[in-house]
Amino acid sequence: MLYDVLIIGSGPAGLTSGIYTSRAALKTLIIAGKTWGGQLMLTTEVENYPGFPEGILGPELMERMKKQAVRFGTEIRDEQVTGVDFSRQPFTIKTERSEYQGKSAIVATGADTLWLNVPGEKQFIGKGVSSCAPCDAFFYKNKNVIVVGGGDSAMEEALVLTKFATKVTIVHRRGKFRASKIMQDRVMKHPKIDVLWNTKIVEIVGDQKVTGVRLQTVNSKQQIVKETKQIDGIFVAIGHSPNSIIFEGKLALDQKGFIKRIMNYLAKPDLAPQDELPASHFRSMTSVEGVFVAGDVHDHQYKQAVTAAGYGCEAALEVEKWLEEQNEHGK
Numbered sequence: 001m002l003y004d005v006l007i008i009g010s011g012p013a014g015l016t017s018g019i020y021t022s023r024a025a026l027k028t029l030i031i032a033g034k035t036w037g038g039q040l041m042l043t044t045e046v047e048n049y050p051g052f053p054e055g056i057l058g059p060e061l062m063e064r065m066k067k068q069a070v071r072f073g074t075e076i077r078d079e080q081v082t083g084v085d086f087s088r089q090p091f092t093i094k095t096e097r098s099e100y101q102g103k104s105a106i107v108a109t110g111a112d113t114l115w116l117n118v119p120g121e122k123q124f125i126g127k128g129v130s131s132c133a134p135c136d137a138f139f140y141k142n143k144n145v146i147v148v149g150g151g152d153s154a155m156e157e158a159l160v161l162t163k164f165a166t167k168v169t170i171v172h173r174r175g176k177f178r179a180s181k182i183m184q185d186r187v188m189k190h191p192k193i194d195v196l197w198n199t200k201i202v203e204i205v206g207d208q209k210v211t212g213v214r215l216q217t218v219n220s221k222q223q224i225v226k227e228t229k230q231i232d233g234i235f236v237a238i239g240h241s242p243n244s245i246i247f248e249g250k251l252a253l254d255q256k257g258f259i260k261r262i263m264n265y266l267a268k269p270d271l272a273p274q275d276e277l278p279a280s281h282f283r284s285m286t287s288v289e290g291v292f293v294a295g296d297v298h299d300h301q302y303k304q305a306v307t308a309a310g311y312g313c314e315a316a317l318e319v320e321k322w323l324e325e326q327n328e329h330g331k
């Protein structure tokens with residue numbers, strides 16, 4: 001079966017692409033991954049997605065997007081992509097179960113949790129080490145926990161944990177958070193949260209489960225101080241890395257592995273950088289013509305559900321336009 005569009009990934013970017021390409025009467029398949037829905041499936045309340053003034057649960061938002069895509073004819077398979085061939089048209093995408101062909105593709109594979117890579121971390125994942133407070137906070141009722149990181153994710157995790165834990169300590173490697181002002185204010189005002197600045201986790205210790213962490217702190221005299229802190233759980237919230245391994249050598253990636261968007265001047269290949277952009281340039285096209293990218297797998301700056309959805313829309317509109325141009329040119 002030849003699809004007009006193969007979409008890899010089923011977070012806000014992939015599902016929004018599906019809604020748009022299906023509504024454009026393009027035969028669309030989303031290869032959703034084994035666990036569909038992306039990172040929002042791991043969150044609780046989403047307060048900043050427009051249209052939901054009271055907030056909405058992450059999994060519910062994703063269910064709604066999925067329903068909307070299916071309503072317009074998007075097919076969705078919960079399969080894991082194992083390989084891609086973008087070297088010739090039509091493109092081929094292999095999963096553990098099947099093989100699909102498409103005239104175009106949108107890569108929307110998102111990003112994954114970054115870990116600290118310290119001794120004890122791997123060993124205790126699920127036994128006191130977590131990356132998802134909304135998933136695991138319940139298990140820390142009346143316990144003491146640590147959250148690592150200084151960005152919005154760390155603030156969010158800490159606030160979620162206060163609903164259950166007795167005490168939440170944020171451990172941050174610098175003396176200043178990078179999180180948004182509103183999140184910092186909420187954290188700093190919260191009576192259950194305190195912060196250990198200029199502090200690193202060097203080891204996670206325990207027996208059957210986590211019992212403590214070894215910390216390394218720089219004190220006011222710039223001396224390194226080591227101490228062990230007894231805790232019941234540690235939540236790592238230090239960012240994400242793009243899910244792009246299967247595209248290595250197939251699409252251009254940046255140094256951190258994010259997929260590059262190559263502004264594509266198909267109408268005027270001899271266009272100089274200072275010239276005005278022609279009508280038909282494709283902002284979301286990758287290094288391979290006909291393969292587009294959307295969402296966190298290329299976006300290391302905003303990483304919001306709403307921007308991912310926006311990028312998904314952009315990629316879908318560009319796929320539609322690119323396929324039209326292919327038909328006009330009899331390709």
Ligand code: NAP
Binds near residue numbers: 048152
């Ligand atoms: P982030 O902004 O990249 O922050 C990562 C934090 O972890 C930084 O404070 C960083 O420290 C620290 N860190 C990184 N590697 C570390 C390591 N190996 N050991 C110790 N600490 C380490 O990531 P994020 O918080 O996941 O946020 C990503 C994006 O999503 C941001 O744009 C954010 O605004 C957005 N976001 C928004 C919301 C919301 O609006 N509700 C919620 C979550 C995320 P340094 O500061 O020293 O670099």
